[in-house]
Amino acid sequence: MTKTLLEIEGFKMHFHTDKGVVKAVDGIDITVGEGEIVGLVGESGCGKSVTSLSVMGLVPTPPGKVEAGRIQLAGRNLTQLNAKDWRQVRGNDIAMIFQEPMTSLNPVFTIGSQMIEAIRQHRKVGKTEARERAEEALREVGISRKGILNEYPHQLSGGMRQRVMIAMAMVCEPKLLIADEPTTALDVTIQAQILDLMRRLNREKGTSILLITHDLGVVAEMCSRVVVMYAGQVVEETDVHTLFRDPKHPYTMGLLRSIPQLDKRSERLYSIPGNVPNPRKMPTGCRFAPRCEHVHEICLQSNPPLFEIAKEQHTSRCWLHDGEEKEETDRDRTREIVGS
Amino acid sequence: MSANSTSLTSPTPSPMPDTGEPKAEAASPLGNVWRSFIKSRSAVIGAVIVLSILLIAVIGPLFLPYGYNQVDANSRLEAPSAVHWFGTDDLGRDVFARVINGARISLWVGFFAVTGSIIVGSLLGLLAGYYGRWIDVLISRVFDILLAFPGVLLAIAIVAMLGPSLENAMYAIAVINVPTFGRLMRSRVLAIKQEDFVLAAKAIGMKDRRILFKHILPNSWTPIMVQGTLNFAIAVIEAAALGFLGLGAQPPEPEWGKMLSDSRQYIESAPWTMIFPGSAIMLTVLGFNLLGDGLRDILDPRMKT
Numbered sequence: 001m002t003k004t005l006l007e008i009e010g011f012k013m014h015f016h017t018d019k020g021v022v023k024a025v026d027g028i029d030i031t032v033g034e035g036e037i038v039g040l041v042g043e044s045g046c047g048k049s050v051t052s053l054s055v056m057g058l059v060p061t062p063p064g065k066v067e068a069g070r071i072q073l074a075g076r077n078l079t080q081l082n083a084k085d086w087r088q089v090r091g092n093d094i095a096m097i098f099q100e101p102m103t104s105l106n107p108v109f110t111i112g113s114q115m116i117e118a119i120r121q122h123r124k125v126g127k128t129e130a131r132e133r134a135e136e137a138l139r140e141v142g143i144s145r146k147g148i149l150n151e152y153p154h155q156l157s158g159g160m161r162q163r164v165m166i167a168m169a170m171v172c173e174p175k176l177l178i179a180d181e182p183t184t185a186l187d188v189t190i191q192a193q194i195l196d197l198m199r200r201l202n203r204e205k206g207t208s209i210l211l212i213t214h215d216l217g218v219v220a221e222m223c224s225r226v227v228v229m230y231a232g233q234v235v236e237e238t239d240v241h242t243l244f245r246d247p248k249h250p251y252t253m254g255l256l257r258s259i260p261q262l263d264k265r266s267e268r269l270y271s272i273p274g275n276v277p278n279p280r281k282m283p284t285g286c287r288f289a290p291r292c293e294h295v296h297e298i299c300l301q302s303n304p305p306l307f308e309i310a311k312e313q314h315t316s317r318c319w320l321h322d323g324e325e326k327e328e329t330d331r332d333r334t335r336e337i338v339g340s
Numbered sequence: 341m342s343a344n345s346t347s348l349t350s351p352t353p354s355p356m357p358d359t360g361e362p363k364a365e366a367a368s369p370l371g372n373v374w375r376s377f378i379k380s381r382s383a384v385i386g387a388v389i390v391l392s393i394l395l396i397a398v399i400g401p402l403f404l405p406y407g408y409n410q411v412d413a414n415s416r417l418e419a420p421s422a423v424h425w426f427g428t429d430d431l432g433r434d435v436f437a438r439v440i441n442g443a444r445i446s447l448w449v450g451f452f453a454v455t456g457s458i459i460v461g462s463l464l465g466l467l468a469g470y471y472g473r474w475i476d477v478l479i480s481r482v483f484d485i486l487l488a489f490p491g492v493l494l495a496i497a498i499v500a501m502l503g504p505s506l507e508n509a510m511y512a513i514a515v516i517n518v519p520t521f522g523r524l525m526r527s528r529v530l531a532i533k534q535e536d537f538v539l540a541a542k543a544i545g546m547k548d549r550r551i552l553f554k555h556i557l558p559n560s561w562t563p564i565m566v567q568g569t570l571n572f573a574i575a576v577i578e579a580a581a582l583g584f585l586g587l588g589a590q591p592p593e594p595e596w597g598k599m600l601s602d603s604r605q606y607i608e609s610a611p612w613t614m615i616f617p618g619s620a621i622m623l624t625v626l627g628f629n630l631l632g633d634g635l636r637d638i639l640d641p642r643m644k645t
Contacts, residue, residue, distance in 0.1 A: 058542055091544035104536040108558045117554070118544045168544070 005208050006032040006055065006176055011069035011079075013047075013054050016062060020280040024050040026232035027069065029306075030210075032176065037202055037209040039223035039240070041216065041255070045276050047232040048212045052178045055210070056096055057086045074175065092122045095169035099181040101162035105153035112149025115168050122172045137167040141197055159190035163197065170201060177201075180212045195221055216259055220244060225313075228252050231277050231287040234306065238314040248309055248316035250292045286319065294320060376638045383634020389627030397443035406434035408441040408594040417610040427612035429603065435613055438594035439620050445595050446624060449510050449579040449588075450572045456514035458521050458568050462557075465525025470533055470552055480526070483519035491516045492581055499587040506595065509588035513578045517571055524567055528560035535559075562639045569632035573625040580621050596621050 008030040015022040025047045032038045042048050053059045055071055057078060071078045073093060081089065098104045106114060115134035116127060125133070134149060141163040153161060162182060169177060179198065183191040199222060202209055211222055219226055219240065226243045228236040228251065236249040247253045254272040274291035277283055283290060289299040298319050307321040308314070377383055401408075406424075412432035420427040426435035468479040486494065498512035532538065533556060541551050582588035583597030591598065596617040603613035 056543055058539065087545040087547065089545070090542070096540075096543040098536050098540060100536050104540045106537045106541070106555050106559070117546075121545050165540070 003034045004031050005034045007072040009069050012067035013050055013064055014067050015064050022279045023232050028234050030227050032208050032210055035206045037223045039219040039226040040212045042229035043214055046229045052180050052212050092172050093174055094176045095174040096178040097165045097169050097182050099184050101158050101165055104165055107153055110150050110152055111164055118168045119171050137171045141167045158186055162194055176208045178210045235317045242314055249318050250294050251288050380634045380638055382630045386627050386630030386634055390631055393443055393624055397447050400440040404437045406437040408438045409592045420612055426616045429613045435616050439616050442594045442596045446576050450575040453510050453513035453575040454568050454572050457517035461518040461521025462525045465522040466529055469526040469529025483522050486519045504587040506589040509582040513575050524563055529556055532556050532559050566632055566636045569628055573628035576624050
C-alpha cells in the first residue's frame with residue numbers, strides 16, 4: 001500500500017444545540033494514501049459533508065465540537081492547530097471544491113482577481129506573476145480562452161465555473177483535494193468532463209482526492225477505494241471492485257440495488273425503506289437496524305463494531321459478519337490496546 | 341437537484357473542448373446598471389433634479405448679485421420682481437440669494453450625516469452579522485434602543501446636549517440614522533456569510549477580516565447605496581426641522597428650515613419668504629426620493645434575469 005497522506009482516526013464531531021447533541025460524525029476512521037482517490041459515499045445527512053469540513057477545519061465551533069479522535073495530514077495532527085496554522089493548511093496543503101459552482105465564486109469580482117487572490121494568499125509573488133500562474137492553471141483545466149481572467153462569474157456556464165474552481169483549488173498544488181459532490185449540480189456530459197479532468201490531475205500531479213458523493217456511478221468511474229457512511233459512522237470500507245461485486249453490509253447492498261439497471265427490466269426501482277435516523281436520537285443497537293431486512297435480536301441491542309471480512313482491507317459494520325470472522329479489525333484492536 | 345449518473349460504464353472520452361459560450365454583451369456589471377438606469381424614468385428625473393441642485397449649490401453663489409446676508413433696509417419684504425427674483429425678507433435680504441446658498445447647507449448636512457451614518461452603521465452591522473453571538477446581541481440592542489425613540493425627538497435631545505449649531509445638528513442626524521444602515525447591513529451579512537463563495541474563501545485560507553471587507557462588504561453595497569439615497573432626503577428634512585426649531589443652523593446662516601421659521605409672521609403679507617425655501621426643500625427631497633426609488637428598482641437582484 002502507498003504511503004498514508006490523510007488519516008482520520010476515531011474522529012467524532014458533535015454539535016451541541018439547544019435541542020440536544022447532534023452526533024453528526026460519530027467515530028470514523030478513514031485513510032487516504034498518496035495519489036489515491038477515495039470515495040466517501042452515503043445518503044444526505046449521513047455526515048459526509050461534516051467530515052469534509054472537519055478535515056478543512058471549517059466546522060464552526062461552537063456549536064461543533066471535536067469529541068474524540070484526530071485528523072492527521074502527512075503525520076501532522078490537524079485537530080490541534082490554531083487559527084493561523086489552519087490558514088496555512090487550507091488552500092496550501094488541502095484544497096476543496098464545492099457542489100454548487102454557480103455560487104462558489106464571488107459574483108462581484110472577475111475570475112482573474114479571485115484567482116490572483118488565491119495564489120497570493122499562499123505564494124509570495126507579484127501580481128503579474130500571479131496572473132501568469134492563473135492563466136497556466138486555467139490552461140491545465142482546459143480553459144485557454146483569452147480574456148477569461150477579465151470576465152465575471154455570471155458570464156460563465158456551470159461547467160466552466162467548476163473548472164475555474166478546480167483551477168483555483170489546484171493553483172497552490174495541494175497534496176489533498178476534497179471534492180464535495182463536485183458534479184452533482186452539473187449535467188451528465190459536463191459531469192464526465194469534470195471527472196475526467198480530476199482523474200487527469202490525480203495522475204499527472206499525484207494529488208490525492210477525497211471524493212464525496214452519493215452517486216455510485218461516479219464512484220465506479222473514479223475511485224480505487226470506497227468508504228460507505230451511514231448515520232455518522234463508517235459501515236463498510238473496501239476497494240471499488242469488491243464493493244460492486246461483493247458488498248457485505250446490508251446498507252451498501254441496498255444502495256447498489258437502488259441503481260437503475262439499463263440491461264434488466266424491472267418493475268419498480270428499489271429503494272431502502274424508512275429514513276435516516278434522527279441524529280439526536282440514534283437507535284441503541286445498529287443504526288441501520290430499523291431499515292434492515294436481515295435484522296436480528298442482537299442488532300437492536302448493540303451496535304456492531306467493524307468486522308474484517310476474510311479478504312484484506314474489507315470491513316463491514318454488521319453482525320452478519322460476526323460468524324464469518326470472529327475477530328474485529330486490527331485497527332479496532334489497536335485502539336483498544338492504546339486506549340487501555 | 342441531483343444528476344445521478346446511472347451508467348456504470350466508463351465515460352466517453354471527451355477531448356474537453358473549451359466550452360466557450362457566446363460572450364455576454366455587457367462586459368461589466370456597471371454597463372448593465374447604466375443601461376437600465378437610463379431606461380428608468382424616475383431615476384433619470386431624480387438624478388436630473390439632484391444634479392441641478394448640486395450644480396446650483398456649487399457654482400450658483402458665484403453668479404449672485406447679492407450676498408445671502410446683504411441687508412437692505414430700504415427694500416424690506418418686497419414682492420418678487422426682476423431685481424429680486426424671489427422677493428426680499430424682513431431685513432431686505434434677497435430670498436433668491438438665500439435659497440441658493442441654503443442649497444449648499446442642506447446638501448452639506450445631508451451628505452455628511454448620511455456618510456457618517458453609513459460608515460458607522462455598516463461597520464457595526466458588519467460586526468454584528470459576521471461574528472454573531474454577544475457582539476450581535478450588544479449591537480442589535482443598541483440599535484433597538486435608538487429606534488425606540490422617534491427620530492426627530494432623539495435628534496432634539498442630542499442637540500440639546502451638545503448645544504444648538506449646524507454641526508451638532510449634523511451629528512444628531514447621523515446618529516439617529518445609524519440603526520437603519522446597521523440593521524440593513526447586518527441582514528445582508530447574515531445572508532451573504534452563508535454563501536458558498538465565503539466558504540470557498542475560507543477554504544483557500546483567507547483571514548476573517550479579509551473575507552469581511554473583500555467578499556462580504558462588496559456584495560452588500562447595493563441596498564446600502566439605495567437606502568443612503570433615500571436617507572439623504574430624510575436627512576435634509578430633519579436638518580430643516582432642527583433649523584426650524586432653532587436647534588440647527590443659527591442666524592444669519594441661510595438654512596431653509598430656519599428661513600421658514602423666520603418667515604412665519606409674514607405668511608400673509610409676504611408669502612414668498614416662505615414659499616421659496618419650502619419649495620426648495622420639497623424639490624430636494626423629491627429629487628433624492630425619485631433617485632432612490634429608481635436605484636432600488638434597477639439594483640434589485642430580483643429584477644435581473
